[in-house]
Amino acid sequence: MKKQFLAVSALALAVMSGSALAAPQDVQFVGTVTDVTCDIKPEVNGTTGNYVQLGNVNKGQTGDEMLFALKAGAGTNNACSTAVANKTATVSWIGGFNGEGLTAKTGTATDAVALITTVNASGQNQVTMTSAGTDAEFNAAKLTNGDGLQYKAQLKGGQQLGDYISSAAFLVQYK
Numbered sequence: 184m185k186k187q188f189l190a191v192s193a194l195a196l197a198v199m200s201g202s203a204l205a206a207p208q209d210v211q212f213v214g215t216v217t218d219v220t221c222d223i224k225p226e227v228n229g230t231t232g233n234y235v236q237l238g239n240v241n242k243g244q245t246g247d248e249m250l251f252a253l254k255a256g257a258g259t260n261n262a263c264s265t266a267v268a269n270k271t272a273t274v275s276w277i278g279g280f281n282g283e284g285l286t287a288k289t290g291t292a293t294d295a296v297a298l299i300t301t302v303n304a305s306g307q308n309q310v311t312m313t314s315a316g317t318d319a320e321f322n323a324a325k326l327t328n329g330d331g332l333q334y335k336a337q338l339k340g341g342q343q344l345g346d347y348i349s350s351a352a353f354l355v356q357y358k
Contacts, residue, residue, distance in 0.1 A: 220263075220266070221255045221256075221262075221263035221266065221267065221326055221327075221355075222255065222256035222263075223253050223254065223255060223256065223326065223355055224253070224254060224255075224256045225251055225252070225253055226251060226252050226253075226254050226331060227249070227250075227251045228250075231256075231257075235249050235251050235336050236249065237249060237297060237336060237337065237338035237347070238338065240295075240338050240339070240340040241340060242340050242341070242342055242344065243340055243341070243342065244339075244340050245298065245337050245338070245339045245340075246337050246338040246339070246340075247337065248335040248336070248337050249335065249336045249337070250302065250333065250334070250335050251333075251334055251335075251336065252330070252331025252332060252333045252334070253274065253326070253331055253332040253334075253353065253355070254326060254327075254331035254332075255326045255327045263326060263327050264324070264327040266357075267323035267324060267326055267327065267357060268323075268324065270323040270324075270357045270358060271305065271320050271321070271322065271323060271357070271358045272320070272321045272322070272323035272325075272326065272332060272355050272356070272357055273318055273319070273320050273321075273355070273356045273357075273358065274318065274319050274320075274321065274332055274353055274354070274355050275317055275318045275353065275354045275355075275356070276299065276312050276317040276318075276351050276352070276353050277317070277351060277352045277353070277354065278317075278349065278350065278351030278352065279349065279351075280312060280313055280314045280317055280351075281296065281313065281314050282313055282314055282315065283296045283298070283313060283339065284296035284297050284298040284299060284311060284312065284313060284339065285297040285298075285299055285312070285349050285351055286349065287347050287348065287349050288348055288349040288350060289348045289349075290345055290346035290347050290348045291343060291344065291345025291346060292340065292341065292343045292344060292345045292346060292347040293341075293343050294341025294342060294343045295338060295339060295340050295341045295343070295347040296338075296339050296341075297336050297337070297338055297339075297347070297349060298311050298336065298337045298338075298339055299311065299312040299334055299335075299336050299351070300312070300334060300335050300336075300337075301319045301321075301333070301334055302333035302334055302335055303321065303325065303330060303332070303333040304319045304320060304321050304332075305320045305321055305322050306320070312351075319332075323357055332355075
């Protein structure tokens with residue numbers, strides 16, 4: 184019995200000594216509790232979608248403005264319009280923002296950033312989303328009146344050549 188216990192213990196130690204533990208990873212869970220529910224979709228160049236093509240830029244230059252908007256999804260305009268009447272919509276962006284803009288997640292142009300700037304925010308001039316602030320307030324009625332909550336995005340090239348790929352999530356709160 185003693186020899187069998189020692190053999191099992193030795194086997195367990197041998198298996199554990201050869202194993203490696205993975206580095207811990209974070210999982211983010213985000214959401215909003217509200218009495219207003221609007222199905223909001225990004226719209227780029229008049230088409231619903233979540234892909235903003237920023238084009239090509241030269242080293243150290245800023246590219247063309249690409250407009251996009253957050254709008255109530257098809258079929259939700261009537262219910263959403265009533266729900267957001269006389270409310271403010273605060274859009275909060277979540278992602279890898281630094282002091283200039285949205286940093287690259289992958290790709291070789293690691294020092295490039297996307298400049299995400301408000302176009303029709305309430306009481307604010309154009310505000311660029313950075314690590315210092317990723318919130319903007321809008322008249323919530325813009326979700327359903329055809330305008331949408333408008334932004335523009337531009338790629339600002341750094342000194343590293345190559346592709347720039349990133350992403351950010353948004354949350355909308357109503358007040």
